[in-house]
Amino acid sequence: MSSTGALIGVDTGTSEARRPDESPSRQGILHRFVRRPVAFASFVFVVGIIVVCAGARWFAPYPPLATDFSAILTGPSVQHLLGTDELGRDTLSRLLYGGQPMLLAMAEATAIAVSLGTALGILAGYKRGWADRILSGWGDLLLAMPVLVILIVVISVFPSSLYPTMLPLGVLLSAGPMRVVRSATLGVREELYIDAARVVGLSHRRVMTRHVLPRLWGPIVVQATLVSAVSLVTASGIAFLGFGINAPAPSWGSMVADAATQYQRQAWLLVPSGGIIALMVLALGLLGDGVADLVDERWIGSAVARVARRSRRVRSRSISGARRAAAPAGTPPGGDGSGLILSARDVSVGFGDGRSLVTVVDQVSFDLYQGRTLALVGESGCGKSMTARAILGVLPAGGRILDGSIRLGPTELIGASRAVLGSVRGRRIGFVGQEPHASLDPAQTIGSSLREVLRRYDRTLSRSGAKHKVLDHLARVRLEDPERVAGSFPHQLSGGMAQRVAIARALAGEPEILIADEPTTALDVTVQAEILALLRSLQMSTGVAILFITHDWGVVATLADDVVVMYAGQVVEQADAASAFDRPMHPYTEALLASDPHRAVAGQVLPTIGGAVPAPGSWPRGCRFAPRCRYASAECASEPIELVGPEQDRLSRCIHVDLLVSCT
Amino acid sequence: MSERSSSTPTPGPGTALLEVRDLVVEYRHAHREHRAVDGVSFDVVGGETVAVVGESGAGKSTLGRAVVGLAPVKSGSIRFDGLDITRATHRVRCGIASRLSVVFQDPYSSLNPARTVRDSLVEPLLAQGERSKAAMTQQVIAMLGRVGLDKLAADRYPRQFSGGQRQRIAIARALMTSPQLVICDEPLSALDLSVQAQIINLLIALRSELALAYLFIGHDLTVVRHIAQRVLVIRQGRLVESGTVEKVCVHPSDPYTRALVDAAPVADPEAERKRLAARIGAQPVADGLRGSASGIAPS
Numbered sequence: 001m002s003s004t005g006a007l008i009g010v011d012t013g014t015s016e017a018r019r020p021d022e023s024p025s026r027q028g029i030l031h032r033f034v035r036r037p038v039a040f041a042s043f044v045f046v047v048g049i050i051v052v053c054a055g056a057r058w059f060a061p062y063p064p065l066a067t068d069f070s071a072i073l074t075g076p077s078v079q080h081l082l083g084t085d086e087l088g089r090d091t092l093s094r095l096l097y098g099g100q101p102m103l104l105a106m107a108e109a110t111a112i113a114v115s116l117g118t119a120l121g122i123l124a125g126y127k128r129g130w131a132d133r134i135l136s137g138w139g140d141l142l143l144a145m146p147v148l149v150i151l152i153v154v155i156s157v158f159p160s161s162l163y164p165t166m167l168p169l170g171v172l173l174s175a176g177p178m179r180v181v182r183s184a185t186l187g188v189r190e191e192l193y194i195d196a197a198r199v200v201g202l203s204h205r206r207v208m209t210r211h212v213l214p215r216l217w218g219p220i221v222v223q224a225t226l227v228s229a230v231s232l233v234t235a236s237g238i239a240f241l242g243f244g245i246n247a248p249a250p251s252w253g254s255m256v257a258d259a260a261t262q263y264q265r266q267a268w269l270l271v272p273s274g275g276i277i278a279l280m281v282l283a284l285g286l287l288g289d290g291v292a293d294l295v296d297e298r299w300i301g302s303a304v305a306r307v308a309r310r311s312r313r314v315r316s317r318s319i320s321g322a323r324r325a326a327a328p329a330g331t332p333p334g335g336d337g338s339g340l341i342l343s344a345r346d347v348s349v350g351f352g353d354g355r356s357l358v359t360v361v362d363q364v365s366f367d368l369y370q371g372r373t374l375a376l377v378g379e380s381g382c383g384k385s386m387t388a389r390a391i392l393g394v395l396p397a398g399g400r401i402l403d404g405s406i407r408l409g410p411t412e413l414i415g416a417s418r419a420v421l422g423s424v425r426g427r428r429i430g431f432v433g434q435e436p437h438a439s440l441d442p443a444q445t446i447g448s449s450l451r452e453v454l455r456r457y458d459r460t461l462s463r464s465g466a467k468h469k470v471l472d473h474l475a476r477v478r479l480e481d482p483e484r485v486a487g488s489f490p491h492q493l494s495g496g497m498a499q500r501v502a503i504a505r506a507l508a509g510e511p512e513i514l515i516a517d518e519p520t521t522a523l524d525v526t527v528q529a530e531i532l533a534l535l536r537s538l539q540m541s542t543g544v545a546i547l548f549i550t551h552d553w554g555v556v557a558t559l560a561d562d563v564v565v566m567y568a569g570q571v572v573e574q575a576d577a578a579s580a581f582d583r584p585m586h587p588y589t590e591a592l593l594a595s596d597p598h599r600a601v602a603g604q605v606l607p608t609i610g611g612a613v614p615a616p617g618s619w620p621r622g623c624r625f626a627p628r629c630r631y632a633s634a635e636c637a638s639e640p641i642e643l644v645g646p647e648q649d650r651l652s653r654c655i656h657v658d659l660l661v662s663c664t
Numbered sequence: 665m666s667e668r669s670s671s672t673p674t675p676g677p678g679t680a681l682l683e684v685r686d687l688v689v690e691y692r693h694a695h696r697e698h699r700a701v702d703g704v705s706f707d708v709v710g711g712e713t714v715a716v717v718g719e720s721g722a723g724k725s726t727l728g729r730a731v732v733g734l735a736p737v738k739s740g741s742i743r744f745d746g747l748d749i750t751r752a753t754h755r756v757r758c759g760i761a762s763r764l765s766v767v768f769q770d771p772y773s774s775l776n777p778a779r780t781v782r783d784s785l786v787e788p789l790l791a792q793g794e795r796s797k798a799a800m801t802q803q804v805i806a807m808l809g810r811v812g813l814d815k816l817a818a819d820r821y822p823r824q825f826s827g828g829q830r831q832r833i834a835i836a837r838a839l840m841t842s843p844q845l846v847i848c849d850e851p852l853s854a855l856d857l858s859v860q861a862q863i864i865n866l867l868i869a870l871r872s873e874l875a876l877a878y879l880f881i882g883h884d885l886t887v888v889r890h891i892a893q894r895v896l897v898i899r900q901g902r903l904v905e906s907g908t909v910e911k912v913c914v915h916p917s918d919p920y921t922r923a924l925v926d927a928a929p930v931a932d933p934e935a936e937r938k939r940l941a942a943r944i945g946a947q948p949v950a951d952g953l954r955g956s957a958s959g960i961a962p963s
Binding site: 196197202203210214380495527528530552554557577592597600605607612 | 930
């Protein structure tokens, strides 16, 4: 690596790192489409119908008006696959020719509705203010219009053609797409890349076409299929009533009407004519859903959708799987464990199943002791948060515990029933997250959301008793004027106050364990210092064990008694806090400490760890840190490295500990 | 030059790249005026880095947004290279857009997820009227290399990159038109500390390579000191202290600045324990630290 390369931390090839799934942009769109059989079948059906109708001249076995009086009202036969009508005309041929006016009318109304709705919707959502008010009013007006009356008026002016009627229909139907596009635009408008495009000097028009429109393809496609289904039904209805189509010429709508008059003599006639309309509407709906997913998948990533769909199946399976694994691993932790509250052993967490299984936490073990703080340290993507969530039993959709044991006293949490987990969460294990405001219900006052929590823990608690307790809890987290805070809504509180409230709520059930997932990352340094002091003093008074997740060594130094360093889903080092700082025994710990900009000397190039954490699923076979490690040798990469204890009370997953210790 | 402008924020016109005078920014919120920036003046000279530091809600980001025309200026003036851009029209903004660019805080929101990296990077060039596809592609690849990314990155989507890599892409976009001044609006705060160090090194390397000036907005004084020559400390929209990094970060004169400096945690357990104990107002808790390291799991 060249010197400038080292300087700017070139990460060679790590753009691959964040790709647990195949890059969808590389796969053909057809390939991805085929993976969705329902949408693909719908697509084939819709396109097939359009093609055979457009090419009716070639595909239809008979001319649409050819009569055969020897075969009147026959059912399906070899000569007439879908039978004949009362004049002996071939139903299949008439269906194909009759599709032409219907599909053209549908296309006309859809094109008008979608283009008009999209243009006005983007304009309203992007410009906001007056433009939005006027356009939204226009949309409401369209919705309030009596569609039928307007269409009948237009039909009475142009009784012999369907197409003039489709123009007002398209305009009237544009209200739906417009509303959807407008609200989607309002969301996109807030994104920073819109600001970035403006600063670069793009005009509003180009920002709308380049940045807003591409984000809206999903909803637009769905709206287009809905509108086309509605306009197909409407056009058929008009034709059914005998308007828009000149009598002998076929159309799906008039064929239904003809069939209706003959249904006592030959009921079969209703099946092809009515069936084609119903099937088209159904297929359009299914196609819309599938294509919308497909369009967005390009940049959202398909794994998410797949995992979400499977989550339910996986959930039921995971519990039985975990039970099985827990049995052999369920040896009780060391008998001497005075103050031992929770002990996690070989906990593994994964997403997906079968061939697409991706492990994100790999055999993590640690213990939590009363009155002590364990810091879980590592970069983003090392599996810290997943470990914490596994303890709480709240993994994101698709995630499941693969293996291991988490014992809270005598209770095994992995595979525990919902009732057991429910009694543990909040009451025995509290949780504080990163975003204090996100964790509080914006529609409830602080007092009422805390009361709700307290009364859940203690059903005998009276209303006034709960009120008192709320104030006690707020005072305990050192909020000045608890009464005022209790009466406030979350948005009225600063980040620091909201985090205090979140801590109060987490401790409301008097839990033995508090899991804090980067609780100060979103806060200012001064507020962070106060929150850390608060946590420590609460720990001193209640003896709660804290599992603190962080990437900030300054926070570790402030609060932690013990440190577990995680890298690529594994524990790579475990030590008491002072030793971890003084004599790190894993190169990752050492590098992470060195790259903390708080410790660096001003004016010098900051030490960094080249490269990035490998993504789950692309972990190296041997030492996972080896590609970024300055001590790495050939043997590091050959075999998985075991976690060993080079000294008493210390663990390290490195075969070069000696080298490391002699260097420091 | 920087010393002079720090002590007296009113040098003659035309000497600085960016001149902000008595800037007031007000937002209307529910029929009430909220003054986000209140009478701030400062200069940024070509090639230097000025950091703006303060807590959330202090108005530091609004200050940066006002410079690029994304916040409503009530009074005061902003001059860029001698040109008044306080309430510049779109045409004027377009004219200076190639010389003044921005890196935003959140690399997840600042890149359009529906567009490839190449699309995002050519945008500044398109806005400047560049039409040659080949020339633009060449520039994109060169710039990706400069920020430490592989050229294969050009055809990928933002979701395929980590936070640090996305911020490199955002920096690349800001540098596509060879600007003179880059507004860095908290470009580090969404990143891990170890990645922050990488991005700081990158920004410093690019600064000397391309003779850039940065207006670097941040909240962490201990991080900012690595990149800035001068620091402005902002509180509730007002400038409370300004000066060289040594002066502000090591010997702060304002009590608020001192509180900011003191609150930043240092990765030294011994020192932190003492400060924590002082904050709690209790006896030192250091005994819990050295005792039995019983947190170790026998494995």
